[in-house]
Amino acid sequence: MPALAVTAVAAALAVTTGRSPGGVVAVAAAVLAGQLSVGWLNDLLDADRDASVGRADKPVAVGTVSRELVATATVIAAVAAVLLSLLSGVDAALVHVVMLCSAWAYDFGVKATAFSVVPYAVSFGLLPAFVTLGGPDGRWAPAWLLAAGAVLGSAAHFANVIPDLEDDAATGVRGLPHRIGGAASAGVAAALAVITGVVLALGPPGPVTTAGLVAVPLSVVILLVGRVRGRRAGSRANFNALLVVAVVDVVLLVITGGTEL
Structure with a gap:
């Protein structure tokens, strides 16, 4: 659900920049792929912890979805996110990569530190820039x-x-x-x-x-x-x-x- 919400916001912002329908779809697809990679990575890394507290809502933790499958899907989604970002231009793609690295860092351990809020601030803060840099004017938000x-x-x-x-x-x-x-x-x-x-x-x-x-x-x-x-x-x-x-x-x-x- 959070992945769809972030994707919807990015797509709506893309519409306001005057992008073509294809451009809006490119933004939505890149953001969705990135969000999926972040969410799946989080579930994969947290599988043991989720299982220890009985999180029945986590398919990886309860074993209904294999860790190997989730790992493969995570890598595919991450690569797709980067490639789809290039449809918005190199500058926009670089910004999206920074957003994703920030979010992945959260999954890999920043969430367990006093700086856990930083990846959220960085990734959400740069989202408008990713959209506008790939727009007709190609400028920062x-x-x-x-x-x-x-x-x-x-x-x-x-x-x-x-x-x-x-x-x-x-x-x-x-x-x-x-x-x-x-x-x-x-x-x-x-x-x-x-x-x-x-x-x-x-x-x-x-x-x-x-x-x-x-x-x-x-x-x-x-x-x-x-x-x-x-x-x-x-x-x-x-x-x-x-x-x-x-x-x-x-x-x-x-x-x-x-x-x-």
Whole structure:
């Protein structure tokens, strides 16, 4: 699901740059291949840890999919991601390779360090640049859009890890969210999600758009509702609220990004 979400965002941004349908498909295919390689590599490297905590939702861990097959698929997806990126030009391909190396580094161990958020910030932050460098103008995305991507990626890291904090801790994974705890991670994710909206609303030159004026207060309300409903034991309302706000931020990113790309 995260792979499809990131792919959809990249494709939507590609549309705003004025790319041809073929160009949009090229972007989507490259990003999807890269995301699959990252996800499959993560499942492969975490198979033993996932099995030790009984993660029945992980096919590799439970043995329904062989590790050899996943390893082969990971390599194929990684190579395909690089080759498909070249359809957007050498500069764009180099940026995508940096994004992928950052994400693979997370899988290979950065996620268990205090710097676990860095790969998310780097990879998400560079996503708009990959799209714009391969566009008709072949230029870098504006700084405010790169910053928004980095902040949104950081928020995604904290939100994504929260449900698995206990399992991760039991298997020796101690990234930044694990070190500050679940409650603090939820707060950081919420703050970063709101900051993303603010950057997207105020970043583009000219007056703040209607979308920007609506998105930020809407995000605050959603997070407050999630906080109240999340007080119940076992509730995932906080996490769900963060996901909704992330969707709001992504929609705003596409709308505001399109004004400058």
